[in-house]
Amino acid sequence: MKSELENLSKDQTYPSAEGLLVAVDSIIFGVRDNQLNVLLFEREVEPLAGNWSLVGSFVNRNEDVEKAASRILKTLTGLENIFMEQLYTFGNVNRDPGGRVLSIAYWSLIRIDQNNLKISVKNHKAKWVPFSTLPKLILDHNEMVEKAIRHLREQARFHPVGFELLPKEFTLVQLKRVYEAIFNVQIDDRNFRKKILNSGLLISLNKKDMSTSKKGSFLYSLNEERYRLLQETGYNFDFGF
Amino acid sequence: MKSELENLSKDQTYPSAEGLLVAVDSIIFGVRDNQLNVLLFEREVEPLAGNWSLVGSFVNRNEDVEKAASRILKTLTGLENIFMEQLYTFGNVNRDPGGRVLSIAYWSLIRIDQNNLKISVKNHKAKWVPFSTLPKLILDHNEMVEKAIRHLREQARFHPVGFELLPKEFTLVQLKRVYEAIFNVQIDDRNFRKKILNSGLLISLNKKDMSTSKKGSFLYSLNEERYRLLQETGYNFDFGF
DNA sequence: TTTATTAAACGTAAATATAACGTTTATTTT
């Protein structure tokens, strides 16, 4: 009697490849105008003009999956060393009517500034879209974004990921706006200030950003060492909501 | 000029499949003798006798990835409706010397009892191994287990996953042992009791398990509704360590 | 040159949660 368990050993002969493709799709978040935005493609030429999708690519035969994901980020934003993590692999047989395509989704957090905005706008393809007004996307891409936002919120609650959405130097007000954008809530500024300053994550720079008020607001940078520690151990970034 | 961005649209012609295979590997955790155990295969016949590995299988051409993962679980433990979540996709080109094989890892939590133990033992292939004495596994399977335990601990801190490792009816002492096994620490029983009872997760059954002490210890079952809520909102399962 | 304005910064007190311990109870065995 041949046990079905036989099939479970990977030491067996490899089956022949039967046309299964692997793609990578990226959910790229950024905060703009105090709103969480997602980087999307809008197809401008026929066929399928007007169709929105995530940015993605097929994985090459001799390319690590993670490398493929980095490649997309690099190509699109011109930036490297961006926060990027694997989210989930979407592997339903019929998710893509064009064939059996597996998609490994990655999520990224980037700081939207002139630099990378210019790149995506220049190409007239990639566009920032507020999460709150997300259009219908192709295939299961809406599901991907949904999963990504849930994961982002989960992560942001206990890990210091919010900082990835800010420039190297930032103010407490900016940081608060990032958290408000992520969680889509109002945060009490006094409690926010207290908890963040208590976390030991901020290095106080003795200069101010004068662009938003008469008084100006103090600039801070991130304590990288503390950041890495709290990534490991976790820290409560709930702010009373 | 052809922009590299062109390549990022999934609407382009699909490349030909070039022998890329997809496998599923499962990291199955259970608690036995107050210790976290992992379900492994030990190959008993040549070639490669004595090699340990996770349980896994290739994904069939017409099979959803998640279905493949369920299939493994079912085949191995005889159980369905087991806690199972996708962990991570391992996609390095050279992770498997036998060819380009992508592996989608899933993790599961199961209650080790006579029933499923019998199945795995009967086949003389699957074996429970304490996490603390994990042997060298094939390929990148050690890395997979490492990732899974880190994820399990992360999950167990803020989500009520610990209950998945217990029978329908359990005692507070058993539950504490599960958390001690997961986190590999000693937990203060008075604080544990207080926090768990406060969570609203337990339904007090008016009967006792008399098997471990003269006094006996009260049995509880899980409040499923509360469980689902706390899965969503999170709950702090830190116990002072 | 005083006063108004406003974003940013600072402060406090009550309520809740956590951490570190000591004590009592229910049952069986001696």
Add this chain to the structure above:
DNA sequence: AAAATAAACGTTATATTTACGTTTAATAAA
């Protein structure tokens, strides 16, 4: 009846969270 012991229960100090009120630094207006 007493001893033994796992399980159940209790207390207090400290830390964190929540919900608010107040002051400050700079510019603009009177």
